[in-house]
Amino acid sequence: MTATALWVRRPAHERVGWLRTVDHKEIGVLYVGMGLVFFALGGIEALVLRAQLATPQARLVDPDVFNQLFTVHGLTMILLAVVPLLVGFANYLVPLMIGAPDVAYPRLNALSFWLSLVGGIVLYFSFVAGGAPNTGWFSYPPLAERAFAPTPGVDYYILGLAVNGAGTIIGAINLAVTILLMRCPGMAISRVPLFVWMTLITAILILGAYPALTAALVMLFVDRQLGGRFFDPAGGGQPVLWQHLFWFFGHPEVYIMVLPAMGMISEVIPVFSRKPIFGYAFVAGSSVAIAFLSFSVWAHHMFAVLGDSENAIFSATSMLIAIPTGVKIFNWIATMVGGRIRLTTAMLFAVGFIAMFVIGGLSGVSLAVVPIDLAVTDSYYVVAHLHYVLFGGTMLGAFAGAYYWFPKMTGRLLDERLGKLHFWLTFAGFNLTFLPMHWLGVVGMPRRVFTYPESTGWGPLNLAATVGAALLAVAMVVFFANVVRSLRSGDIAGDDPWDGFTLEWATTSPPPPGNFAAIPAVTGRRPLWDRKHPERRDQT
Amino acid sequence: MRPPAEAIGDLSLVVGAIALVIFVGVEGALVYAVWRYRDTRGLAGEAARFERNRPLEIAWTAAPALVLAVVFVLMLGTMAEIGGASADPGVRVRVIGHQFWWEFRYGDVVTANELHIPVGTPIDLELTSADVIHSFWVPELGPKRDVVPGATNRLRLLARRPGGYEGQCAEFCGIEHAWMRLRVVAQPHAEFDAWLRAEGSPAAVRGTEGERVFLANICVNCHAARGTEARGSSGPDLTHVGARATLGAGVLPNDVARMRAWLDDPQRHKPGSFMPRVPLEDAELDALAAYMAALR
Numbered sequence: 001m002t003a004t005a006l007w008v009r010r011p012a013h014e015r016v017g018w019l020r021t022v023d024h025k026e027i028g029v030l031y032v033g034m035g036l037v038f039f040a041l042g043g044i045e046a047l048v049l050r051a052q053l054a055t056p057q058a059r060l061v062d063p064d065v066f067n068q069l070f071t072v073h074g075l076t077m078i079l080l081a082v083v084p085l086l087v088g089f090a091n092y093l094v095p096l097m098i099g100a101p102d103v104a105y106p107r108l109n110a111l112s113f114w115l116s117l118v119g120g121i122v123l124y125f126s127f128v129a130g131g132a133p134n135t136g137w138f139s140y141p142p143l144a145e146r147a148f149a150p151t152p153g154v155d156y157y158i159l160g161l162a163v164n165g166a167g168t169i170i171g172a173i174n175l176a177v178t179i180l181l182m183r184c185p186g187m188a189i190s191r192v193p194l195f196v197w198m199t200l201i202t203a204i205l206i207l208g209a210y211p212a213l214t215a216a217l218v219m220l221f222v223d224r225q226l227g228g229r230f231f232d233p234a235g236g237g238q239p240v241l242w243q244h245l246f247w248f249f250g251h252p253e254v255y256i257m258v259l260p261a262m263g264m265i266s267e268v269i270p271v272f273s274r275k276p277i278f279g280y281a282f283v284a285g286s287s288v289a290i291a292f293l294s295f296s297v298w299a300h301h302m303f304a305v306l307g308d309s310e311n312a313i314f315s316a317t318s319m320l321i322a323i324p325t326g327v328k329i330f331n332w333i334a335t336m337v338g339g340r341i342r343l344t345t346a347m348l349f350a351v352g353f354i355a356m357f358v359i360g361g362l363s364g365v366s367l368a369v370v371p372i373d374l375a376v377t378d379s380y381y382v383v384a385h386l387h388y389v390l391f392g393g394t395m396l397g398a399f400a401g402a403y404y405w406f407p408k409m410t411g412r413l414l415d416e417r418l419g420k421l422h423f424w425l426t427f428a429g430f431n432l433t434f435l436p437m438h439w440l441g442v443v444g445m446p447r448r449v450f451t452y453p454e455s456t457g458w459g460p461l462n463l464a465a466t467v468g469a470a471l472l473a474v475a476m477v478v479f480f481a482n483v484v485r486s487l488r489s490g491d492i493a494g495d496d497p498w499d500g501f502t503l504e505w506a507t508t509s510p511p512p513p514g515n516f517a518a519i520p521a522v523t524g525r526r527p528l529w530d531r532k533h534p535e536r537r538d539q540t
Numbered sequence: 541m542r543p544p545a546e547a548i549g550d551l552s553l554v555v556g557a558i559a560l561v562i563f564v565g566v567e568g569a570l571v572y573a574v575w576r577y578r579d580t581r582g583l584a585g586e587a588a589r590f591e592r593n594r595p596l597e598i599a600w601t602a603a604p605a606l607v608l609a610v611v612f613v614l615m616l617g618t619m620a621e622i623g624g625a626s627a628d629p630g631v632r633v634r635v636i637g638h639q640f641w642w643e644f645r646y647g648d649v650v651t652a653n654e655l656h657i658p659v660g661t662p663i664d665l666e667l668t669s670a671d672v673i674h675s676f677w678v679p680e681l682g683p684k685r686d687v688v689p690g691a692t693n694r695l696r697l698l699a700r701r702p703g704g705y706e707g708q709c710a711e712f713c714g715i716e717h718a719w720m721r722l723r724v725v726a727q728p729h730a731e732f733d734a735w736l737r738a739e740g741s742p743a744a745v746r747g748t749e750g751e752r753v754f755l756a757n758i759c760v761n762c763h764a765a766r767g768t769e770a771r772g773s774s775g776p777d778l779t780h781v782g783a784r785a786t787l788g789a790g791v792l793p794n795d796v797a798r799m800r801a802w803l804d805d806p807q808r809h810k811p812g813s814f815m816p817r818v819p820l821e822d823a824e825l826d827a828l829a830a831y832m833a834a835l836r
Binding site for chain 1: 544545547548551552555556559562563566567569570573574576577578579581582583585586587588589590591592593596597600601604605608611612615616618619622623639671672673675677679680683684685686688689690691693706707708709710711712713714715716717718721790811812
């Protein structure tokens with residue numbers, strides 16, 4: 001069925017099909033496309049921020065524009081780039097991996113995509129409707145109240161995030177029901193690929209976390225538009241309440257963004273090591289532990305406002321979450337040990353994920369230590385930490401997934417030479433950008449400042465970070481060029497270019513509507529391996 | 541009592557050393573695994589099949605737990621120490637955060653953006669905000685603490701050596717967050733006492749042309765200069781503004797020329813601050829700048 005292929009130039013009446021499609025693969029592609037467009041926008045915003053900070057007391061952008069840009073950069077990358085990218089991959093892959101013809105609720109699936117996209121458009125519309133939100137991605141009241149933020153930016157923030165969140169919540173219900181109810185015969189929950197496991201956990205996290213954000217947004221809307229006083233101390237309100245609600249969403253959100261990427265490399269590493277994953281039960285089980293713990297760590301974002309006893313408790317839970325995370329890293333390395341590792345671009349990015357995520361994880365533990373957090377919170381140390389987790393971790397994982405599954409989605413391979421160039425430029429640019437930020441934070445550079453005095457001595461490291469950001473931009477140009485070129489003239493992939501283990505490689509590239517000619521039946525965790533090697537069938 | 545910043549520094553070194561060992565171990569294992577087991581022959585099929593090793597997996601779950609338990613106990617000790625329950629404060633200062641400057645109150649003595657403290661004495665800051673959430677941070681002296689409207693948070697500082705320490709607001713608080721800086725001046729006791737006496741005295745010059753310009757314009761709606769009729773309280777107290785090191789919470793060094801430039805157009809130097817441009821003649825600006833510089 002080449003008609004579903006991405007690169008085929010459709011006749012006009014069929015192009016409208018993208019608007020009304022309910023096919024999980026097309027919706028998955030729409031999500032990924034949305035994620036990439038917003039990733040590019042968020043990246044351009046970041047480049048402007050880095051240009052302004054390259055030298056002390058620069059006057060490249062106006063302070064208010066700077067504040068709008070860092071607010072929208074954070075919102076874009078988190079809610080409009082990373083989450084749609086990951087949800088897009090999940091949409092595309094989950095039914096294929098569990099041997100299902102589609103998701104449980106295909107129409108709802110379309111609704112969730114369009115809500116997510118409209119939420120993003122509403123947020124960006126603020127740029128031409130009186131100014132984007134300029135209060136930071138977490139928009140703490142009272143600063144976000146109308147008295148201090150009179151432009152409509154925060155109202156677009158409320159509306160955009162609420163609509164986008166509704167889409168994400170509906171999508172999570174759909175994915176969870178699909179995974180729980182639509183697995184093919186023999187696909188016990190203990191046999192589903194780890195990417196599917198992580199997607200299930202992510203969906204549950206979304207269902208627990210996003211409603212807290214929606215509630216907080218409604219309260220802020222009441223404050224701003226209907227004269228409410230939820231967060232206004234002058235009216236008996238409590239500004240810190242917002243922080244509890246926001247971070248009750250905000251910290252699980254981190255795992256929502258990391259777990260699917262962990263799932264991706266849990267597929268990539270075994271295939272390119274030519275071994276089954278080491279410790280499937282521990283990798284899956286540790287994710288369940290992370291999910292539980294992630295709802296008990298939110299106040300580590302608030303150490304500077306809470307008292308010692310609360311801080312000690314939230315410090316303990318935050319440290320605990322390092323244990324299941326560490327387990328995963330050991331399991332991935334143990335999967336490689338004894339293998340025959342093929343260093344494809346996908347595998348390079350997966351290894352890069354582990355290497356960078358270790359750094360983000362260790363700095364994360366240091367931030368769970370209350371006195372250290374009180375020294376470096378709200379400084380560039382945190383900017384470094386979160387980018388090691390979300391770029392060094394999630395985005396490198398997503399690139400691993402992109403190189404791995406692009407052939408399935410399009411029928412053509414991404415170019416490996418451009419891919420390796422993309423990887424090494426990313427690796428160098430990323431570390432040059434974010435490694436110096438650790439030190440900047442330790443010596444006192446706060447986050448969210450549009451400039452800094454020369455006397456601070458922060459200039460050289462900021463310049464290094466800006467050069468790194470430019471390098472990252474070049475890396476992304478290489479990636480987009482690779483995508484465009486490979487869509488048109490990449491090598492034909494065939495059904496199973498990597499000698500894969502899981503069901504998505506058992507159908508055509510791209511798969512036909514309905515995915516499989518017949519619903520497969522499986523007897524193990526690596527159904528395609530079993531089919532190719534009946535004599536060496538898995539025993540699980 | 542040790543300065544809190546030193547206690548945090550020591551804890552950071554211990555945690556950093558543990559993190560470094562883990563970093564080298566894990567990254568080393570990763571690089572070794574990739575290099576040692578890289579495929580050189582392009583063989584198809586399966587390399588090996590070992591999928592689990594329960595004792596090993598339990599061990600690498602338990603080992604980090606033990607390390608974290610040690611870190612947690614060390615942390616509790618440092619938290620108790622920097623909380624400073626053991627020592628009485630020598631000086632209490634009420635700190636009020638404003639968009640985008642700091643107010644410091646030593647009893648009735650009010651000043652702005654420059655916090656003078658005696659060395660070797662624990663200082664208790666009582667932090668609150670007049671508007672949005674700010675955060676008080678002087679990296680070399682202690683941890684940071686959020687400054688929340690409607691609440692009073694406490695922070696203990698201690699400086700061992702005399703000198704100037706740079707700090708600033710660490711919680712994003714609006715358009716000029718970047719220029720909500722502050723400076724701590726740690727002084728020997730006698731010097732601090734003298735400073736506090738001087739700071740408590742009324743304005744040093746009276747009856748000048750500059751004073752007339754100051755009192756005749758909207759300056760007095762927001763600013764106070766003790767000893768004059770100017771009693772505004774929403775802007776920094778100017779009784780001894782000439783003695784401070786910077787203007788606009790750090791945006792300009794404080795001398796007569798910069799003072800004049802600042803008064804001429806604050807929005808040029810700190811766009812978004814609440815100080816408006818007051819239309820004044822050149823001669824009035826000269827007189828006003830000279831007057832402000834003389835308020836020492």
